[in-house]
Amino acid sequence: MPELPEVETTRRGIAPHIVGSAVRRVEVRQCRLRWPVADEVQLLPQAGALRAVERRAKYLLLDFASGQLIIHLGMSGSLRIVSRAAPVAKHDHIDLVFAADCVLRYTDPRRFGAFLWQPAGSVHKVLGALGPEPLSSAFDGEHLYRLARGRRISVKSFIMDNAVVVGVGNIYATEALFAAGIRPDRAAGRISRARYIALAEQIKAILTRAIAQGGTTLRDFVGGDGRPGYFRQQLQVYGRAGQPCESCSATLKSLRLGQRASVFCPRCQR
DNA sequence: ACTGGCACCTGGGCGC
DNA sequence: TGCGCCCAGGTGCCAG
Numbered sequence A: 001m002p003e004l005p006e007v008e009t010t011r012r013g014i015a016p017h018i019v020g021s022a023v024r025r026v027e028v029r030q031c032r033l034r035w036p037v038a039d040e041v042q043l044l045p046q047a048g049a050l051r052a053v054e055r056r057a058k059y060l061l062l063d064f065a066s067g068q069l070i071i072h073l074g075m076s077g078s079l080r081i082v083s084r085a086a087p088v089a090k091h092d093h094i095d096l097v098f099a100a101d102c103v104l105r106y107t108d109p110r111r112f113g114a115f116l117w118q119p120a121g122s123v124h125k126v127l128g129a130l131g132p133e134p135l136s137s138a139f140d141g142e143h144l145y146r147l148a149r150g151r152r153i154s155v156k157s158f159i160m161d162n163a164v165v166v167g168v169g170n171i172y173a174t175e176a177l178f179a180a181g182i183r184p185d186r187a188a189g190r191i192s193r194a195r196y197i198a199l200a201e202q203i204k205a206i207l208t209r210a211i212a213q214g215g216t217t218l219r220d221f222v223g224g225d226g227r228p229g230y231f232r233q234q235l236q237v238y239g240r241a242g243q244p245c246e247s248c249s250a251t252l253k254s255l256r257l258g259q260r261a262s263v264f265c266p267r268c269q270r
Numbered sequence B: 001a002c003t004g005g006c007a008c009c010t011g012g013g014c015g016c
Numbered sequence C: 001t002g003c004g005c006c007c008a009g010g011t012g013c014c015a016g
Helices: A002-016 A040-044 A141-148 A153-161 A170-180 A191-213
Strands: A025-028 A052-056 A059-064 A065-074 A078-082 A093-099 A102-108 A115-120 A253-257 A260-265
Touching: A002 A052, A002 A059, A002 A078, A002 A253, A040 A065, A059 A191, A078 A115, A078 A141, A102 A153, A102 A191, A141 A153, A141 A170, A153 A170, A153 A191, A170 A260
Parallel strands: none
Antiparallel strands: A025 A093, A052 A059, A059 A065, A065 A115, A078 A102, A093 A102, A253 A260
16 A cells, blocks of 8 residues: 555644644554564553654654654555554554544555664664655755666666665556656666756656655555545556556556556657 | 575456 | 455565
8 A cells, every 4th residue: 555655644633633742552553564463562552642654765753752653554554543442453463542533543454564663862773774755855866876886686676775765666666767757677777867857857747746645545555544645547558557558548568567567658668 | 795586465357 | 255366655684
């Protein structure tokens, strides 16, 4: 489900309901996620009021005085605000109960997500080596061009590398490369500065638009407010292999890069 | 230092 | 209807 726009949509959806409140009770029905759920999660009722819900890359950070709860949604995770009376479904693994009518419920069929803990003043390993946020001024074409020197991996794998820039997953990498007219299998080190400037601009533009639309709903993504994302209608190439290019009508092709489907237009992308 | 490949899971859709 | 196969929005870690 989630790329950066979906995580940001989730953050904005849940924050108004829970910031300023304390966790009263924790229910962990399934502790086997990508890593075992951090033991500290059970201590949240002693952590005082939630101060903020932040985001770094695709990680959500629930900020308490004693530290931060790090939540990742993996491939299929979601967070919803539900009432305590809401029936528990098969993959509803964790509840953080803030109030009877305000339960933060984590659902994740594939269990690739994570609940980790970062004590105040320390940096968890998963957050340690991350590149810049794509919507920050630290990220631009010059940054991409500089890091790409000497790299032979495909440009698509390159921009999906969290050490290069965070938050660019398969959907938006595919879309941004189409918008910038760059073939996804081109070697990262063989792309000009000018084209990287265009690519960085497209990454920013597409992520910004996707966030404004509430993310991309493929199967059943819903934001914290339960509404689906509407960006799907704007996808130009992702999931459209074999169909005509919206721009030139050539048949869109697909190849695999880093075990991920990569759809592109053989005429528009060079 | 890079790179590609694997792992962790469940569920949906397809062909037979 | 059922079975086996392939696919899926992520990413840390491994061997080469």
